[in-house]
Amino acid sequence: PVGLYTFRITARGGGHPPVVVRRSGEVRLAASSRARGFDPATFIATFYNGADLTGTSFTRLYTEPIDFLRTCWEEGPPYAGCKLVAQLDDGNDYSVQWNGRLLVPATGEYVFIFANVDDGARLFLDGTERADNGWYWPAPDRRPSPRRISLTAGWHNIRIEYEQRVYAAASLQVRWSGPGFAEEVMPLV
Numbered sequence: 001p002v003g004l005y006t007f008r009i010t011a012r013g014g015g016h017p018p019v020v021v022r023r024s025g026e027v028r029l030a031a032s033s034r035a036r037g038f039d040p041a042t043f044i045a046t047f048y049n050g051a052d053l054t055g056t057s058f059t060r061l062y063t064e065p066i067d068f069l070r071t072c073w074e075e076g077p078p079y080a081g082c083k084l085v086a087q088l089d090d091g092n093d094y095s096v097q098w099n100g101r102l103l104v105p106a107t108g109e110y111v112f113i114f115a116n117v118d119d120g121a122r123l124f125l126d127g128t129e130r131a132d133n134g135w136y137w138p139a140p141d142r143r144p145s146p147r148r149i150s151l152t153a154g155w156h157n158i159r160i161e162y163e164q165r166v167y168a169a170a171s172l173q174v175r176w177s178g179p180g181f182a183e184e185v186m187p188l189v
């Protein structure tokens with residue numbers, strides 16, 4: 001919650017006698033520090049060995065924000081530098097679907113942005129497609145980002161899909177802004 005917090009840090013060194021350093025202080029948390037972002041307990045990624053969410057797949061918990069850039073400019077097959085995870089068969093032709101819950105800190109207008117998209121991405125909130133950046137290839141951008149969306153405070157179901165079609169680079173950054181906070185890479189709570 002918003003308020004004044006006191007902290008204390010103790011560090012011990014390994015000398016004889018051991019060095020002990022103690023520091024304490026206070027920090028005031030403002031409204032903009034409220035928890036927001038992906039729920040790390042429910043943020044699951046399904047990786048597909050084919051574009052457009054096709055091919056063999058495997059699933060795992062995803063423990064970081066969606067913010068990656070992989071390159072494989074001068075590589076040959078299997079374009080390992082463009083693989084988001086090593087278990088993918090090829091860095092040239094794969095897709096990922098992230099599913100989870102999104103904590104929205106306050107009711108209001110939110111802007112969702114796909115940045116550095118190579119090759120396609122789309123976003124669904126509570127089962128409805130809200131943004132598309134290059135997914136519908138060869139006629140993409142039916143719902144381009146950024147997208148301004150009104151949301152109520154609390155938990156929302158979120159799905160983000162990514163498609164890697166052509167080797168050279170694989171990248172996506174999912175950003176947002178909203179009441180009380182500036183544009184940022186969407187964090188985990």
